Amino acid sequence: MDMGLRDKVVVITGASKGIGLAMTEAFAGEGARVIAGSRTKGEGLSRLSRAYPVLPVAVDLGAPEGPAELVGRAVEKFGGVDVLINNVGAITPRGGFLSVEDEDWRWAIEMNLMTAVRASRAALPVMLERGGGAIVNVSTVLARQPAPPMVDYSASKAALSNLTKTLAEEFGPRGVRVTAVSPGPVRTPLWTDEGAMADAMAAMAGISKEEAISEGIPQSMNVTLGRMGEAAEIAALVLFLASERASYVAGSEHLVDGGMIKSL
Numbered sequence: 307m308d309m310g311l312r313d314k315v316v317v318i319t320g321a322s323k324g325i326g327l328a329m330t331e332a333f334a335g336e337g338a339r340v341i342a343g344s345r346t347k348g349e350g351l352s353r354l355s356r357a358y359p360v361l362p363v364a365v366d367l368g369a370p371e372g373p374a375e376l377v378g379r380a381v382e383k384f385g386g387v388d389v390l391i392n393n394v395g396a397i398t399p400r401g402g403f404l405s406v407e408d409e410d411w412r413w414a415i416e417m418n419l420m421t422a423v424r425a426s427r428a429a430l431p432v433m434l435e436r437g438g439g440a441i442v443n444v445s446t447v448l449a450r451q452p453a454p455p456m457v458d459y460s461a462s463k464a465a466l467s468n469l470t471k472t473l474a475e476e477f478g479p480r481g482v483r484v485t486a487v488s489p490g491p492v493r494t495p496l497w498t499d500e501g502a503m504a505d506a507m508a509a510m511a512g513i514s515k516e517e518a519i520s521e522g523i524p525q526s527m528n529v530t531l532g533r534m535g536e537a538a539e540i541a542a543l544v545l546f547l548a549s550e551r552a553s554y555v556a557g558s559e560h561l562v563d564g565g566m567i568k569s570l
């Protein structure tokens with residue numbers, strides 16, 4: 307199926323690893339030109355930039371001017387932006403609500419909400435000038451499912467889900483479709499890095515990291531399909547939402563969680 311993405315200019319935040327890297331590969335494979343932003347380039351982006359029109363940009367997206375700098379590189383190099391994927395996000399497991407300080411809250415809101423606010427504010431005028439575009443925000447199941455150790459992450463992602471609706475309402479009539487995806491647990495460095503969440507969960511449950519990834523995490527999160535997701539499975543949905551095949555999809559948030567969320 308032709309997704310209508312050939313030669314489109316796609317900006318992806320948090321592109322060097324995990325879901326962002328899988329999306330960069332998916333869009334590049336459809337013939338899009340990808341501006342891939344992260345602090346480091348890494349092996350994955352280096353490989354993709356040799357095979358496709360992928361431009362890795364080293365940028366701190368947590369800095370106030372970072373997102374606009376990334377969008378600016380797309381305009382400079384390719385003359386505009388058609389698609390923005392607000393993917394960058396960060397999580398630090400907490401010891402419960404009472405232990406989370408103002409500084410922790412500020413960090414979570416900066417990384418999970420303000421990165422998308424700033425990238426959207428920079429990209430929207432450019433999209434409107436071109437007559438339209440698409441923005442896809444990467445939220446999480448925790449935007450609707452309570453998880454006390456992730457209280458600041460969950461609340462900042464819930465704000466991102468809400469922002470999706472508001473931007474869709476304001477800019478849909480002017481040709482920009484804004485949507486969100488909410489993944490369940492996905493096997494990426496966010497979980498699998500040394501000392502990251504898979505290690506923490508393994509230590510808590512008294513099992514190995516491999517057992518945590520293959521069974522412990524999906525079981526404890528009640529994932530119907532019984533496994534963690536793969537980054538490419540999230541990328542496939544994001545690619546569809548950003549494509550012309552999703553031309554009547556706007557303002558909606560789409561679960562891609564292996565059945566984890568049981569409510570309608």
Ligand SMILES: NC(=O)c1ccc[n+]([C@@H]2O[C@H](COP(=O)([O-])OP(=O)(O)OC[C@H]3O[C@@H](n4cnc5c(N)ncnc54)[C@H](OP(=O)(O)O)[C@@H]3O)[C@@H](O)[C@H]2O)c1
Nearest residue numbers: 320322323324325344345346367368395491492494495496
């Ligand atoms: N994995 C999951 O289970 C899961 C579930 C639900 C939602 N999500 C969401 O999906 C998105 C991607 O998650 P992931 O699991 O792929 O994460 P990940 O494996 O930790 O990758 C994060 C990406 O963001 C980049 N990044 C982090 N801080 C940055 C900064 N300050 N400036 C620029 N780039 C930065 C990292 O690259 P550098 O280190 O090179 O900067 C990396 O490319 C996040 O928004 C996350 O909340 C993930």
